[in-house]
Amino acid sequence: MGITLTILALSAIFFVNGKLRSDIVALCALILLLLFQILTPAEALSGFSNSVVIMMVGLFVVGGAIFQTGLAKMISSKLLKLAGDSEIRLFVLVMIVTSAIGAFVSNTGTVALMLPIVVSMAAGSGMNPSRLLMPLAFASSMGGMMTLIGTPPNLVIQNALTANGFEPLSFFSFTPVGLICVLVGTLVLLPLTKLFLSKKKEKGNENSRKSKSLNELVDEYQLISNLNRLRVTSSSLLLGKTAAELDVHNRYGVTIFEVRREKNSHTKRLVKSVSQNMAGPTTLLETGDILYVMGGDEKAERFASEYKLELLDDSNVKEQGSRKVLDFYDIGIAEIVLMPASKLINSTVMETGFRQKFNLNVLGIRRKGEYILHGLKNQRMHSGDVLLVQGRWANIARLSQEDEEWVVLGQPLNEAAKVTLDYKAPVSAGIMILMIAMMVFDFIPVEPVTAVMIAGILMVLTGCFRNVEAAYKTINWESIVLIAGMMPMSLALEKTGASEYLSNSLVAGLGAYGPTALMAGIYFTTSLMTMFISNTATAVLMAPIAMSSAIQIGASPHPFLFAVTLGASMCFASPVSTPPNALVMPAGQYTFMDYVKVGLPLQIIMGIVMIFVLPLLFPF
Numbered sequence: 001m002g003i004t005l006t007i008l009a010l011s012a013i014f015f016v017n018g019k020l021r022s023d024i025v026a027l028c029a030l031i032l033l034l035l036f037q038i039l040t041p042a043e044a045l046s047g048f049s050n051s052v053v054i055m056m057v058g059l060f061v062v063g064g065a066i067f068q069t070g071l072a073k074m075i076s077s078k079l080l081k082l083a084g085d086s087e088i089r090l091f092v093l094v095m096i097v098t099s100a101i102g103a104f105v106s107n108t109g110t111v112a113l114m115l116p117i118v119v120s121m122a123a124g125s126g127m128n129p130s131r132l133l134m135p136l137a138f139a140s141s142m143g144g145m146m147t148l149i150g151t152p153p154n155l156v157i158q159n160a161l162t163a164n165g166f167e168p169l170s171f172f173s174f175t176p177v178g179l180i181c182v183l184v185g186t187l188v189l190l191p192l193t194k195l196f197l198s199k200k201k202e203k204g205n206e207n208s209r210k211s212k213s214l215n216e217l218v219d220e221y222q223l224i225s226n227l228n229r230l231r232v233t234s235s236s237l238l239l240g241k242t243a244a245e246l247d248v249h250n251r252y253g254v255t256i257f258e259v260r261r262e263k264n265s266h267t268k269r270l271v272k273s274v275s276q277n278m279a280g281p282t283t284l285l286e287t288g289d290i291l292y293v294m295g296g297d298e299k300a301e302r303f304a305s306e307y308k309l310e311l312l313d314d315s316n317v318k319e320q321g322s323r324k325v326l327d328f329y330d331i332g333i334a335e336i337v338l339m340p341a342s343k344l345i346n347s348t349v350m351e352t353g354f355r356q357k358f359n360l361n362v363l364g365i366r367r368k369g370e371y372i373l374h375g376l377k378n379q380r381m382h383s384g385d386v387l388l389v390q391g392r393w394a395n396i397a398r399l400s401q402e403d404e405e406w407v408v409l410g411q412p413l414n415e416a417a418k419v420t421l422d423y424k425a426p427v428s429a430g431i432m433i434l435m436i437a438m439m440v441f442d443f444i445p446v447e448p449v450t451a452v453m454i455a456g457i458l459m460v461l462t463g464c465f466r467n468v469e470a471a472y473k474t475i476n477w478e479s480i481v482l483i484a485g486m487m488p489m490s491l492a493l494e495k496t497g498a499s500e501y502l503s504n505s506l507v508a509g510l511g512a513y514g515p516t517a518l519m520a521g522i523y524f525t526t527s528l529m530t531m532f533i534s535n536t537a538t539a540v541l542m543a544p545i546a547m548s549s550a551i552q553i554g555a556s557p558h559p560f561l562f563a564v565t566l567g568a569s570m571c572f573a574s575p576v577s578t579p580p581n582a583l584v585m586p587a588g589q590y591t592f593m594d595y596v597k598v599g600l601p602l603q604i605i606m607g608i609v610m611i612f613v614l615p616l617l618f619p620f
Contacts, residue, residue, distance in 0.1 A: 001496040007032050008489060022592065023478045026485030038492050047487030051449040056483065056579055057475055058452035059112030064474025065459035067116040070422035071429055075117050087127055092186060094118055094132050095139045099182045102143025103150050110140040111580040115587060131197045133588035134598060135189045137580035141569050142185050146178030147171055153539035153568040157561040160543040176617055177562060181570065184609050188602050196597045212410055214328050221364040221388050226373060228300035231310040232289040238307050242283055249377065252303040254295030255361060258331055261289050333390045335409040340383045342405045349376045358398060360391035428464045431455050479582045486576045504545065515555045515620045519563045520611045522546050526567025527603060530577045535568040558618040570606050572599030
């Protein structure tokens, strides 16, 4: 027992200190439990197969897909209209919406759903996301107190009541308690987050500004003003021909920038597939294809007239705010600067072989502050020239392998990862709704972890990610290892008798001071234990102790059991106490001490309020 408590105390010290990563601390604690033979290898590794941990992995993927498809941005823009320009209104809106969803969906699922939306809302309003993400996690736990299925500890106390012959609680027996939690939480978090979280800086901001965004490159090289869109009609002379055999550059002085092909399902454009292709030698043109042509209006109009193409206006170019932008789903752009020793110097653009070797087009040249956008074919390269190249993202990635010839400016592949596949937003929305339905409705015989796994794999299979690697990158392994590593701690405390000893000692010491003091002891003991082990495990350990204590003094067990579920669910002072707290930790760039500064005062205030409220709602 002493060794287990020592390991737990050391873990807490290192968590608070923050000099070691939290996942490393958790793994060190796990190894110590193994070395002292407190846990067997199977028991120590049980956290990595726990359904909650697997669910967190799946939810990271689902949340990433919501972000990648732009669904988060769409939802957040609608919510922002309700909030207006008021930070307080936005904060309250996040608390209300999150707690309402958390009443019917698991708190982990709620956070995974809302996290990308809240990040988008913060970006849209200019508010620091760290001020909203921790309240988001807390609100999901508060909302879970509104219904029987909102959080696992609620089901634990339900089982304790029915096992001892008491009437089961109804679905909404928890609602008054949950509403009070949300009200108290909102009032307390408003000043606390402004005081402790609003000044947190986003890491990497300085570096990110060194790389030009795709839209900035579009503006800098005037791509949109130099672009025309032509549709291949059923009577076009291009049907069945390839773009290469047309030789349009020599004949008309224009370059086919891209061939866009859209295919819609029969479900009224619900499922849409967009294909972006370079105008390669094997690209056969079909009716409905849209050609993105560069070279000027007059040249494009002559090309369209001779080949019976429909000249489109720019009303269909995607708008972002008040400006028009291009899509970069499969095809992107990047800048490269020629090195002084490059073999390309004094070669013309046509002689460089970009098209043949890398399947890339050169769209423009920046030379000593001037931009060359026309007549590129015969333009000779100079040392220090910056070339704007265009092609498939995989081909752009190959450019970095030719370091002796040029240097790729910025981080084009990182920019590519930010491109939203917005035509897949309806697909990701449908999968998200399916996941929530499987979690909420009992008549669907699917476990929550299964629902999340189904949703995660569907997001990948339906193309809501650019590739499988992009899905893996959405998973924050630090949070996963942290939770999985700390879960066996509850088993160690139980095996050594430490949890039962600590709980019984505290409860026995307070029993003589009346039911209110005893209930307060149960609440704060549960809260303390939940700071270091999972809330569900704590509820399982404390529920029978609360039940027997109430029976011993002849009081109703209801307020005591509610004290257990509240103490287990309303634990805000630690990132390892609940999965939602761990989920927002990397996105909000929080340290362990951030949870202590904001969560501990809230946890204490919530406890004091509930000590007085619970006997009013559930008399002794």
